[in-house]
Amino acid sequence: MRKFKCGFVSIVGRPNVGKSTLLNSLLKEKVSIISKVPQTTRYIIRGILNLKSTQIVFVDTPGIHLFKDRLTSSLNILALNALKDVEVILYVTDSTRPPHKEEEKIMNSLALRKTPLIMALNKIDKSEKYIPDYIEMWQRKTGGKKGSLKYFIPISALKGTGLDKIQEVIVESLPQSPPFYEKDTITDFPIFYRVSDVIREKICSLLKEELPHNIAVEVESIDNQGSLVKVQARILIAKKSHKLIVIGRRGSMIKEIGTLARKDLEDMFGKKVFLDLWVKLEKDWYNKPRVLKELGYTGI
Numbered sequence: 491m492r493k494f495k496c497g498f499v500s501i502v503g504r505p506n507v508g509k510s511t512l513l514n515s516l517l518k519e520k521v522s523i524i525s526k527v528p529q530t531t532r533y534i535i536r537g538i539l540n541l542k543s544t545q546i547v548f549v550d551t552p553g554i555h556l557f558k559d560r561l562t563s564s565l566n567i568l569a570l571n572a573l574k575d576v577e578v579i580l581y582v583t584d585s586t587r588p589p590h591k592e593e594e595k596i597m598n599s600l601a602l603r604k605t606p607l608i609m610a611l612n613k614i615d616k617s618e619k620y621i622p623d624y625i626e627m628w629q630r631k632t633g634g635k636k637g638s639l640k641y642f643i644p645i646s647a648l649k650g651t652g653l654d655k656i657q658e659v660i661v662e663s664l665p666q667s668p669p670f671y672e673k674d675t676i677t678d679f680p681i682f683y684r685v686s687d688v689i690r691e692k693i694c695s696l697l698k699e700e701l702p703h704n705i706a707v708e709v710e711s712i713d714n715q716g717s718l719v720k721v722q723a724r725i726l727i728a729k730k731s732h733k734l735i736v737i738g739r740r741g742s743m744i745k746e747i748g749t750l751a752r753k754d755l756e757d758m759f760g761k762k763v764f765l766d767l768w769v770k771l772e773k774d775w776y777n778k779p780r781v782l783k784e785l786g787y788t789g790i
């Protein structure tokens with residue numbers, strides 16, 4: 491009989507390259523939230539793919555960013571720590587955009603490691619234009635050697651292109667080991683944080699510019715009894731002037747956030763959800779260690 495394989499695979503890269511989209515596509519299940527704004531992912535989120543004789547534990551991470559606030563440095567630490575003690579690193583880049591300064595930071599860190607590395611050049615459904623730039627940059631960093639890099643794989647996380655290849659090379663690299671999780675586990679992401687992320691995803695999709703960066707969601711209670719789940723959550727804003735935008739004219743924006751989030755939460759819980767949302771001003775929360783800790787943005 492073939493021996494069972496199991497291991498951890500961290501997904502890293504700069505914000506917005508499609509790490510969470512890739513995780514969800516690999517799992518064929520929505521575990522991690524997705525949006526057009528940077529810093530959508532603020533937690534370490536494990537998603538488990540159960541194959542016939544292999545269990546792959548994917549670890550989605552916040553995008554590594556060069557902002558100078560405490561939130562960003564916390565998220566960068568989370569992401570870099572998630573590279574330790576894993577069997578494979580999946581480094582995601584965006585082929586539609588040239589390498590950015592953030593790429594230097596990431597590649598410098600990756601080039602020092604011995605962990606087998608796969609570079610997934612994403613968004614090829616849109617363009618493959620900058621693929622050579624990423625390859626060249628890596629080769630420059632490693633003095634022309636491949637280093638720990640095993641493969642460059644062009645992919646589209648959105649369309650599913652190249653994902654079979656990714657899965658195949660990951661399985662190849664994993665050690666023999668019994669599974670870490672029960673076979674029907676998809677994620678161990680705690681429900682309070684999952685719910686808060688669903689709400690934040692809707693905020694990211696409805697609000698513009700830098701506003702989502704200034705917003706956090708804290709779930710206060712989940713009462714799951716009988717045929718109804720009651721959720722109470724507060725939306726933290728960093729500036730007084732944001733209150734009106736989040737609430738909208740006669741409450742239209744917060745209502746829309748609530749309606750969209752409730753739909754997803756009802757799918758998640760498989761029952762009716764009553765969602766009670768309110769807005770709280772917590773000035774400059776993204777620079778307050780206490781609040782970051784409470785929100786789980788320093789690790790959960």
Ligand SMILES: Nc1nc2c(ncn2[C@@H]2O[C@H](COP(=O)(O)OP(=O)(O)OP(=O)(O)O)[C@@H](O)[C@H]2O)c(=O)[nH]1
Pocket residue numbers: 503504505506507508509510511512523524525526527528529530531532551552553554612613614615616645646647648649
């Ligand atoms: N065209 C195209 N768009 C993609 C692809 N993968 C992701 N996107 C889009 O890129 C944006 C960012 O996707 P996310 O998955 O949230 O990116 P992320 O790397 O997890 O971002 P952070 O969590 O902020 O670090 C979204 O608008 C996605 O729909 C792809 O393969 N092709």
Ligand SMILES: [Mg+2]
Pocket residue numbers: 509510511522523524530531550551552553
């Ligand atoms: Mg993400």
